[in-house]
Amino acid sequence: MKPIIFALFFIYNYICGFAQIFDSTLTPLLDKSTAPFAFGVASGDPHTNSVILWTKLYTQEPTTEAVKWEIATDTFLIQPVNSGEVFPEWQSAYTIKIKATELKPNTTYYYRFKYKNSYSAIGRTKTAPENADLLKLAVVSCSNYEAGHFNAYRLVALQNDIAAVIHLGDYIYESGSLPNPDKPKVRYHIPPHEIVSLRDYRTRYAQYRLDADLQEAHRLHPFITTWDDHEFANNSYSGGAQNHQSNEGNWEARKQVAKQAYFEWLPILPDTGEPQVIRQLQFGNLADLWMLDTRIEARAKQLTSPYDAELKNPTQTILGKSQADWLIDGLVKSTAKWKILGNQVMFSDFSAKHISKKYQRNLDAWDGYPADRNRIMDSLYAHQIQNIVVLTGDIHSSWAFDLARQQRNKKTYRKTPDNKIIGAEMVVTSITSTNADERVGKPLAKFAQSIIKNRVANPHLRYVNIIDHGYLLLELTPQYARGSWVYTPTVKSPSAEVDKTVKWQTHFDNNRLHRVK
Ligand SMILES: [Fe+2]
Incomplete structure (x- = not known):
């Protein structure tokens, strides 16, 4: 992103409340070493061929960088069966929610997210x-x-x-x-x-x-x-x-x-x-x-x-x-x-x-x-x-x-x-x-x-x-x-x-x- 666009984007986000997503009383509870995935991962609403995957970025800076996700049947995610990327938005307080599809029924899956060079914890879910x-x-x-x-x-x-x-x-x-x-x-x-x-x-x-x-x-x-x-x-x-x-x-x-x-x-x-x-x-x-x-x-x-x-x-x-x-x-x-x-x-x-x-x-x-x-x-x-x-x-x-x-x-x-x-x-x-x-x-x-x-x-x-x-x-x-x-x-x-x-x-x-x- 060009510096001028980034500056305008930052000012826009700041005015619209980016800096105020959370109350300042939250800061002492956050272990910075766990950022940007301090809130962990989650999944929900399992169907036979899909499940919702969730995470939320904790970042002090406005960002437009993609968050990558992948899901696999093996615990080390060596062979993902599906993957993709989404762009976090400050309007949703950087919530990431995606529907992982093309899955098999009654199957245990493992999933994770990546933002810049950081990986989330590996989550486990089941269809x-x-x-x-x-x-x-x-x-x-x-x-x-x-x-x-x-x-x-x-x-x-x-x-x-x-x-x-x-x-x-x-x-x-x-x-x-x-x-x-x-x-x-x-x-x-x-x-x-x-x-x-x-x-x-x-x-x-x-x-x-x-x-x-x-x-x-x-x-x-x-x-x-x-x-x-x-x-x-x-x-x-x-x-x-x-x-x-x-x-x-x-x-x-x-x-x-x-x-x-x-x-x-x-x-x-x-x-x-x-x-x-x-x-x-x-x-x-x-x-x-x-x-x-x-x-x-x-x-x-x-x-x-x-x-x-x-x-x-x-x-x-x-x-x-x-x-x-x-x-x-x-x-x-x-x-x-x-x-x-x-x-x-x-x-x-x-x-x-x-x-x-x-x-x-x-x-x-x-x-x-x-x-x-x-x-x-x-x-x-x-x-x-x-x-x-x-x-x-x-x-x-x-x-x-x-x-x-x-x-x-x-x-x-x-x-x-x-x-x-x-x-x-x-x-x-x-x-x-x-x-x-x-x-x-x-x-x-x-x-x-x-x-x-x-x-x-x-x-x-x-x-x-x-x-x-x-x-x-x-x-x-x-x-x-x-x-x-x-x-x-x-x-x-x-x-x-x-x-x-x-x-x-x-x-x-x-x-x-x-x-x-
Ligand atoms: Fe209650």
Whole structure:
């Protein structure tokens, strides 16, 4: 580039904000020896012949130099099966995302990037199978950096036989805080304030992606992600959020910058148009997976009372009509053995009336949007569709529910054809985000857990744990769908240990959950 053009380009970039991609609080966290690939590599959305590859340059200088990529089946990338180059753009904060195509199904690949004379780490990924008799998926949610070490991400990274990691959201948290000696946290967010601007959100993602455990999980497995509320602000809905105040600016503007940052950092790439989290993936004849957005695109504002006359109104929607139509159409057409929903908030009808009249319903979950749930369940029964597994995050605790049209009707839900069990909901606990014992102490949390287990109030509730952190391993075969809740011993210090594993499974065409050793 000629000096004058370079100078003009630099001034243009500087004025447009190049120098301000990240908050200055990020600088001390960056080890310069890892530049320009300090944020590692990632892959995502595996199909039978393609996968998305991701990296992001960290450079202090404006650049127009190409980033080269290559993908191979051998660990040293001696014989690439595909390669190319892309040009980083400061508008996307030098995000590099490409769709590697012409790949073979059910095959492990290795990939890397090159910028000038620097190579990235070598990433590992895997394409989806055309047919499969066994499929293992790690399911994760709720990784609050301040709440602890990402030990569960480390365990996921070490799990060598999984096809992909399904992330159900709360990948980052929007809160900020300054160190308080009276209430110390395991670690602290940067920037130290609540994130609102594009630079804030970018900086927060950068901090998370400098975590060695999360970075390694991304390097070793393809991720299939969707967002929940904290990628935006707590208890968000289409038109706002509980944690968005008018003095924090316009909600639509905040939503847009949060979305932009999300798609800059996560390995999602559309074939055409804008990226979106609502999409379907297939794992041969064994499983179809629908990734949902129950938060941002169409969700109506949460009601505050379960007695509100609007509760059952179809306008009190969590999916919106077009997403619900798309999901039901896909479920009806699917020929896969297992139909998996990648969902954010609890789908099951759960009553806590026996515990607290005031908090008897979680109106931030599907219990606050019963018309949409009824429409989906009615469609499933009308088309005699079963073998459903709903995967859920959001609430920092583990649950397993039998799935039926009237789940709390204990007289009929196991017996009558119009209310038979047609699937299971498996709720994954948090990677680190605070759960019950960290809020109220272990004795009280254990007591609360024993009350929640009341089978009279909730006969469909088969398992609950409101104390431990970890991840869920979903194992699918033609015969069964097994959820293994894998728990870490602590989040207060780094650990790669497994504390315990609890397994529940359903059988194909039977669907009633039972515990296995
Ligand atoms: Fe969460």
